[in-house]
Amino acid sequence: MDYFCWFYFLFGILVSSNLGSSSDDKGPIGPVINVTKHISFHDFSSNNPRLNQDLTLLGSVIVSDGKKSIQIPDPEREGDDLKHLAGRAIYSSPIRFLDPRTETPASFETTFSFQFEVKSNSSNESTSDLGKSVGGSGLTFIIVPDELTVGRAGPWLGMLNDLCDDDYKTVAIEFDTRQNPEFGDPNDNHLGINLGSIVSTAAINASDVGVQLNDGSIHRVWISYDGRKRFMDIRLAPEEKGYPSKSVYSGLLDLSPYLNEYMFVGFSAATGNHTQIHNILSWNFTSISQASLRVPSTETCQNRIMLQNDTQSEIAHRKTPNSFFIFLAVVILLVVVLINLYFSSYKKDDDFDEAMTTLPEKKQRPRPPNKARRFTIAEVSIATRNFSELQILGSDEKSVTYKATMLNGCNVVVKRFLTQFFNTHGFEKRQFHKEIKAISKIRHPNLVPIRGWCYDNQETIVVYDFIPNGSLDKWLFGVGVLPWTRRFKVVKDLADSLAYLHSKQLAHKNVKSSSVFLDVSFRAVVGDFGFVLTSTGSTRFESMVSQTADVFEFGVAVLEVIAGRSRKSNPGERDLLDLAWAMHEVQQKETLVDRRMGAVVNLEQAIRALDIGLLCTLNENKGRPTMEEVVEFLNMEKPIPELPPGRPVCLFPYSSTTGLCSGYACTAFK
Known part of the structure; x- marks a missing residue:
């Protein structure tokens, strides 16, 4: 309560004043010294007794005895399903990276060797396909403020979580093997310097120094940073070639805005739709930061004893008024407490107090950030x-x-x-x-x-x-007009989210434009899950059916995005799905494109997306794709199958909402 706060506050002031503490408890600033930290791992073998103490493993990561390396993701635990995984290996103790008094970053040098093993995504992927650099996503050397958070999978490389706020400071050097244009990636073989953002401050083509990151070779990196000069130098080369004479990156770089005084250092990596195992084989790290010593206090115990012997009478003389002041202060505080109690009895908020009394009093253990x-x-x-x-x-x-x-x-x-x-x-x-x-x-x-x-x-x-920009249906059918580039990005974001859910044997069960939300950067995030269980006894069968329904609902949502109108037709309006198939039959699909977008529409892209949407609304045994295939269609990684001339008609009871048929055969096309 308020009076307790006042009591402790005033009592603290009173006690501190009677103890005679100086205004500067820490004393004057002394000489400047260097604080040095050194980390060395010749390899990563579980035979090292300090490995478990010195490394914190988060997410999908393992220390492999066979490779004597850190492996992200963990192939032993995940088996063949290595998609959409992220992991971190962090040195367990915090390291001083910033002098808060002078805002000077620490100087550091690090070298590590790594190797990427490209893994096929399916048994159908041929060896020749693996030679086409299809691995993903990449590895980062990271400096982060905590040892609990695991970053996002896929293009986020496990280094950053988009749910973290702007105060989550981080520095990363990424070695990326997938091109994500939305993050400004120049190609699928680059380095990036990331300062508090997934978008690189500087991006460098690794091919310029003769390096192909995912060619299966062992590569070594040398990173040096001069904190006083704010200067960074990065070098990269195949392990067998030794220290390169030419830098990959060399220039001024101020890290101080992205550093706390103490931070954690290590590695993160992730996979997306394409997979590879990221091996860190060795690591050396040395940091030097400046710290100011403080002059030792002259107030020693021996001095007090001597002072007591020499000035006993003077101390006794000072005790009497001090005791009187303490007594007087306690009386005043008691009066304040009684007055506060009297007036507070008239101030009540019944609903709030009733709810507050039911709050649990026991302390909860600390939880990782953002954990449900x-x-x-x-x-x-x-x-x-x-x-x-x-x-x-x-x-x-x-x-x-x-x-x-x-x-x-x-x-x-x-x-x-x-x-x-x-x-x-x-x-x-x-x-x-x-x-x-x-x-x-x-x-x-x-x-x-x-x-x-x-x-x-x-x-x-x-x-x-809570997503402040609201749901997609408000933007499609209400406020404003979303341009085509935004709409196409929404379609891709929605497909990625559903593909990820399905890869985890889960389903959304409520895919519609009102369940898709736009964040402040107009990225689509899918929420409002259905959580609706069917009456079937088999969870596996229920999941399969729900995923198929998700694909159908995704197809309808794509049509709404392109047409800018809801499937729920107004009086006198034709159902959007029926209209789309009718326009397909007469080869006039372009008439469905929302005219409010004007002439800045990529019509070819829009028609391709519309074809994908129609493909998703086919009966489940007549060519409806999986969400993984849909992602490949949208990314131009796979050709779209030819659509039938008309929508199939089902002889069995058929749901126009989910596109599910109760039978196992359908009639010929119209």
Whole structure:
């Protein structure tokens, strides 16, 4: 309460003043010294007794005895499924990288050797295909503020998590084997210097120094940084060629805005749709930072003893008034407490106090950043202002969605499932909760993170991140006009997210334009998961059916993005899916493209995307692709199969919502 805060504050001032502490407890600044840290790993073998103490492994990573290397991802644990994985190997102790008094970065030198092993994505991939540098995604040398966070997979290279705020300082040198134009990558064989961002401050073509990063060779890197001059030098060469005479990068670079006083150093790597194993074979690191010593205090114990013997009477003389002042201060504080108690009894907020009394008092163990957790009903109730109607964002037959603010100030979205929804449909809550927990563990740049859940008092609640730019349907059918480049990026982002979910044997089950959200940079993130279980007894079969339905719903969403109108037609308007197939039959698909975008539409790209959308709405046994194939179509990595002249007609009961057919055969095309 307030009076306790005042009591401790005033009492602290009183005690400190009576102890006679000086205004500068640390004393005057002394001489400057160098603080040196040295790390050395000749190789990475589990026989090294200090390896477990000196290295922190996060995510999909292992120390391989066979290769005597750090391997990211872990091929032993993941088997053949090495897609969309990220891992980190971090030196366990923090290292001083910045002198906060002078804002001078530490100087450091590091050298390490690495090797990329390209792995095929499927048994159908031939050896000749592997020689085409299809590996991904890459490795980074990182300096990060904590030893808990694992970055995103795919193009994020495990070095950065887009959920981290601007205060999450990081420095990285990336060795990237995939080209991601949205991040400004020049090619699929480059180095990049990343300062607090996934977009490189400087990018260098590795081919310029005769290096192909994923050719299977062992390469060595030398990085040196002069903190006082703010100058960095990077050299790269095949291991057998030794120290190169020419730098890959050499120039002025101020790291101080991206450093804390103490940070962690190590490596991160990731895979995306294409895979490779990133081996770190050896590592040496030395840092030197400047620190100012402080002059030792003259206030020693011996001095006090001597002073006491010499001035006993004077000290006794000073004690009397000091004791009187302490007594007087305590009396005043007691009066303040009583007055505060009297007036505070008239100030109550019944709803807030009632909720606060139910908050758990026990301390929770520290959790890694952004990890989903279980919330209490009291926390959710406070965040939604006791589920106030003013906080409602929307509702449907199974849930009500609220905008909420947690006690730490973070804005979230709370989805509260209705009890009658479970009773009416006969869903088993335990399995429902199991699915929520499974999806809450998933992290992908194009999926809205689940912050947690709540199962208290018969409630089933899911807590998501709040995306301030709103849902895609508002931008397509309401405010503004999204240009084609943004729309095509939305289609690709949506495909990537679903492909990742399906690779984890999960499904979204609610793919529609209102479930796709746009962040501040207009990147698409998919949320509002369906969590709807079928009545089938087989989880494997249920997952397969749901993934097929996801593909169909994705196809419809693509048509809406291109046409700029909802499939739910207005009175007198034709269903968008039927209209799209009709325009395909008469070869007039270009008439579907939203005219509001003007002449700056890449028509060829739009028609290709429309064909992919139609392909996704085929009956499941008539050529409907998987989301992995859709990603390849969109990235021009695979030709699109020829569409049938008309939409297939199904003889069996057929859902126009999911595109699922209850039979195993369909009639010929129209």
